[in-house]
Amino acid sequence: MSEPMDREPVGPVDATRIPRYGGDSTFARLPRYSEVSDADALLWGVPFDTGVSYRPGARFGPGHVRQSSRLLRPYNPAVGVSPFAARQVADAGDVGVNPFDVGEAISTVESAAREMSGTGRTLITIGGDHTIALPLLRVQHERHGPLAVLHFDAHLDTWDTYFGEPYTHGTPFRRAAEEGLIDHEHSMHVGLRGPLYSGVDLAESARMGFAAVHCRDFARASLDTITERVRARLGSRPVYASIDIDVLDPGFAPGTGTPEAGGLSSRELLELLRGLEGLNLVGADLVEVSPAYDHAEITGIAASHVIYELLSILPEGR
Numbered sequence: 001m002s003e004p005m006d007r008e009p010v011g012p013v014d015a016t017r018i019p020r021y022g023g024d025s026t027f028a029r030l031p032r033y034s035e036v037s038d039a040d041a042l043l044w045g046v047p048f049d050t051g052v053s054y055r056p057g058a059r060f061g062p063g064h065v066r067q068s069s070r071l072l073r074p075y076n077p078a079v080g081v082s083p084f085a086a087r088q089v090a091d092a093g094d095v096g097v098n099p100f101d102v103g104e105a106i107s108t109v110e111s112a113a114r115e116m117s118g119t120g121r122t123l124i125t126i127g128g129d130h131t132i133a134l135p136l137l138r139v140q141h142e143r144h145g146p147l148a149v150l151h152f153d154a155h156l157d158t159w160d161t162y163f164g165e166p167y168t169h170g171t172p173f174r175r176a177a178e179e180g181l182i183d184h185e186h187s188m189h190v191g192l193r194g195p196l197y198s199g200v201d202l203a204e205s206a207r208m209g210f211a212a213v214h215c216r217d218f219a220r221a222s223l224d225t226i227t228e229r230v231r232a233r234l235g236s237r238p239v240y241a242s243i244d245i246d247v248l249d250p251g252f253a254p255g256t257g258t259p260e261a262g263g264l265s266s267r268e269l270l271e272l273l274r275g276l277e278g279l280n281l282v283g284a285d286l287v288e289v290s291p292a293y294d295h296a297e298i299t300g301i302a303a304s305h306v307i308y309e310l311l312s313i314l315p316e317g318r
């Protein structure tokens with residue numbers, strides 16, 4: 001929002017007074033958007049998975065991530081921040097999208113994101129499959145111009161079409177590049193791995209403006225070296241982080257639709273995010289949590305901690 005908040009932010013329900021396993025399931029037990037006068041940052045869900053190429057179920061992601069976020073506490077010692085006290089964060093619920101029409105769903109997400117971000121609210125979106133990154137990037141681009149896209153994923157998601165369809169979860173970043181939404185000098189994939197369709201896939205993605213850190217790099221370079229590479233690439237540009245939970249190894253995130261062996265640990269991803277403090281993060285999404293393949297909330301908990309770290313590194317006033 002444009003005006004600074006004139007009162008203390010309304011925080012999560014206090015778990016020392018009201019047990020955390022009961023009651024309303026908002027993200028981290030934060031207030032609903034309708035319960036606060038306004039918000040600096042909004043979490044919201046996009047329960048959509050009509051764009052998937054393999055296992056379905058990410059439409060149930062938002063509810064599952066919220067349910068798995070009940071144990072989050074207010075203070076983040078890793079970065080010395082209380083993310084819910086530094087700004088008003090609220091949960092805006094889920095948007096109702098058409099599961100039978102991908103084009104209509106994309107326009108619905110775009111208009112809802114535009115309306116919710118208003119004159120400057122930060123949006124953190126819980127998917128849903130990766131198709132939804134395209135309308136989210138369109139709205140961020142309207143405000144900030146070409147974005148330094150920080151894309152955590154096992155997959156490139158810069159492929160052209162699936163079964164002739166241009167709007168799928170494997171294609172959002174090619175569409176975004178075609179639409180001029182991506183800053184070619186400052187965007188990056190992190191966590192790539194697994195078999196491709198052809199060697200050309202990587203070259204095409206590089207032509208679209210993405211530098212790349214592969215999972216193989218994590219086997220050799222230190223986390224500090226990789227963090228520095230990422231920071232140097234993003235610079236001071238407006239950064240949009242799009243995090244596909246399948247960037248984590250299936251052992252750390254089994255509940256996802258297109259799992260690939262040999263991924264990051266939750267510890268590596270969380271620590272890398274902490275190392276991005278001070279960057280100009282303007283918004284983010286966390287996608288591809290498919291609860292039917294999750295056990296013991298393993299994937300949901302990892303996802304909720306990723307979102308918590310993102311909130312913890314938001315610049316002041318955002």
Ligand SMILES: N=C(N)NCCCC(=O)O
Pocket residue numbers: 053054130155157169170244246257258288
């Ligand atoms: N965005 C995700 N999670 N996956 C894309 C995989 C596309 C494929 O089936 O080749």
Ligand SMILES: [Zn+2]
Pocket residue numbers: 153154155244246247258288
């Ligand atoms: Zn992926």
Ligand SMILES: [Zn+2]
Pocket residue numbers: 130153155157169244288
């Ligand atoms: Zn993806």
